[in-house]
Amino acid sequence: MKKKNCFFMPDTNLIFLFFYISLLNKALCIRISTQISDPIVDSLDRPLKSAVFALGSFWRSEAAFGCINGVVRTSAGYAGGIKTNPEFRNLGDHAESVQVEYDPRIIGYRQLLDVFWSSHDSRQVFGQGPDVGNQYRSCIFTNSTEELRLASTSKEREQLKSRSSIVTTQIQQLGMFYRAEPDHQKFELKQHPFLLQLIGNMVEEELERSALATKLNGYAAELCPLRTQKRIDSRVNEIIRKGWPVLKDI
Numbered sequence: 380m381k382k383k384n385c386f387f388m389p390d391t392n393l394i395f396l397f398f399y400i401s402l403l404n405k406a407l408c409i410r411i412s413t414q415i416s417d418p419i420v421d422s423l424d425r426p427l428k429s430a431v432f433a434l435g436s437f438w439r440s441e442a443a444f445g446c447i448n449g450v451v452r453t454s455a456g457y458a459g460g461i462k463t464n465p466e467f468r469n470l471g472d473h474a475e476s477v478q479v480e481y482d483p484r485i486i487g488y489r490q491l492l493d494v495f496w497s498s499h500d501s502r503q504v505f506g507q508g509p510d511v512g513n514q515y516r517s518c519i520f521t522n523s524t525e526e527l528r529l530a531s532t533s534k535e536r537e538q539l540k541s542r543s544s545i546v547t548t549q550i551q552q553l554g555m556f557y558r559a560e561p562d563h564q565k566f567e568l569k570q571h572p573f574l575l576q577l578i579g580n581m582v583e584e585e586l587e588r589s590a591l592a593t594k595l596n597g598y599a600a601e602l603c604p605l606r607t608q609k610r611i612d613s614r615v616n617e618i619i620r621k622g623w624p625v626l627k628d629i
């Protein structure tokens with residue numbers, strides 16, 4: 380196969396990436412430009428899917444999903460109620476929720492449901508852990524018939540595990556998802572200034588979009604799968620030993 384030469388054209392604002400794509404014995408040279416931002420999230424424009432769950436405090440919910448392989452971003456928010464523009468101190472009938480953006484080539488909705496069930500007690504009534512109240516209810520918000528089918532099947536399976544109590548989880552059609560205030564985004568990570576510093580003290584907007592921050596948020600809450608938790612531990616310890624530079628990926 381012959382390759383044609385491409386010329387590198389420097390530009391002040393853009394990075395040009397060149398790919399050779401061989402198609403029907405013709406070498407095409409395609410130029411893809413990308414703005415410099417979060418290199419992990421935006422280097423490739425991958426089509427993400429999103430899913431919304433409520434499983435108690437959204438601080439913890441974000442962290443429970445953030446470290447799962449294939450999850451790219453998480454956001455804390457409010458869903459399931461009719462109140463418009465809910466706020467943390469005035470969320471009306473909404474449930475604290477997490478929106479999970481994921482790469483469907485790496486993880487599926489079925490596996491996200493597994494994370495949902497294993498990350499909280501779906502049989503606790505009127506609250507979750509120490510948090511009491513309707514805002515901490517357990518709910519799967521479905522946004523397609525396929526999600527509804529998978530959610531219903533997984534709930535039946537969960538109930539069959541034990542008949543000593545009832546699974547309280549509701550399955551509800553997703554309406555609006557309202558993002559929570561910045562203070563509540565990546566809350567667990569924000570309790571660890573050292574980790575924030577490690578990733579270069581991102582500004583809020585960048586922090587909320589960053590796949591790295593999403594993962595570290597799970598790590599900060601010690602909610603990563605054990606192997607991942609240990610792997611990040613060793614990367615962090617390595618940086619502590621050697622000093623700077625900034626953590627770029629994990």
Ligand SMILES: *[C@@H]1O[C@H](CO)[C@@H](O)[C@H](O)[C@H]1NC(C)=O
Nearest residue numbers: 429430522523553554555556
């Ligand atoms: C629900 O799905 C529709 C169609 O796929 C999409 O446009 C919409 O943004 C989704 N809703 C939420 C809140 O994610």
